[in-house]
Amino acid sequence: MAADDLTIVLADDQELVRAGFRVILESEPGLRVVGEAADGAQAVDAVVRLRPDVVCLDVQMPGVDGLEAARRIAALDDPPAVLVLTTFDHDDALFQALEAGASGFLLKNASPERLIEAVRTVAAGDALLAPDVTRRVISRATATPALGSSRRPVASASAAVTAAGLTERETEVLRLLARGLSNAEIARELFVGDATVKTHVSNVLQKLALRDRIQAVVWAFEQGVAG
Template identity: 65%
Template sequence: MTRVLLVDDQALVRTGFRVILDAQPDLDVVGEAGDGLEAIAAAAAHAPDVVCMDVQMPGLDGLEATRRLTAAPGAPAVLVLTTFDRDDYLFRALEAGASGFLLKSASPEQLVEAVRVLASGDALLSPAVTRRVIARFGAAAPPESPSEGALPELTERESEVFALLADGLSNAEIASALYVGEATVKTHVSNILLKLGVRDRVQAVVHAYRSGFVHP
């Protein structure tokens, strides 16, 4: 059972999300909060696996709340949900440690799938989001020279996984493409992040383009 915390300053929005998520047999909404400070307190009280976080809220906003939540040991995964498709929100959310970014105009099915993806330890980095991240952090930067940032020695399978990860595929999609189990992909991804010395999939994507491993 995945424990979910809903954070939004609009009670009606929280109610709608609760109805959608609680209808799933594997998801359980364990708490709600109306602003960032309430979110931090609720997370400490309920120990959620996933936090659905609004951005614009009174007091402490969702981006700073995300930063504080993800900095704590055993932090939950944070799915940022916003009405506004703004690049500054996207990049600030990812920099704050969010594992996913979804517009509130998404379908109920997309919300459910996003929560499940984050609960599995994966990141919701769609191809469209990947392209925007690359445009901001990767393609705009000159490639690193081999002496400055060469990729470590990856196995052939890790290289295949890394190339698909750089295209924005989820673990499940990579597993399907390579005809292997999702657990195997998760192991490869963990090894890749460790060898690259990067924190998460977003940084891995940027590194893939900056190093010249893949090209826009």
């Protein structure tokens, strides 16, 4: 295994499913499955022991399910990115996964190419949400403060940006985040390096006191900054 390979733990109660995912992921250069788990408790143990870059979690597993496992993993020091894989396209599962700290949500009937892309996306620190899913998150989050900002809405977008202390470039990055762009896509849009974008995103999250990119997108829509 090369030192720069992305390492992955697979958690699913069906051995055949895990075997299929392993074959797909390890067919891609630079991806290595370093551990497997048949339930959420085993998944947490594997993450603690193996320190992977990404953990792929099924939602429905016996004992500790994927959502509880995601919560426990998110509470670890320097946790891996969590990609939730499920056969159910239900809003409740989606929002519970995001609230639990998942970085992405993917249906098991996705193409092999999409699975590989999803693992690389969450490993790079990007949230994996398709535009239609993003709209559902925003709609739900604006009605449910738990996912979005707890701040009182500010009178205007410019006032919100000023109150948050965002620079002009950070505001521009936030607007592109709200459009669903990845770090690499933002870098191309702004003609800067990926590392520069990552720094801007980190600054935005810190200044807004938000957990992740998804909350930043919600904040942008709530405050009228996304337009």
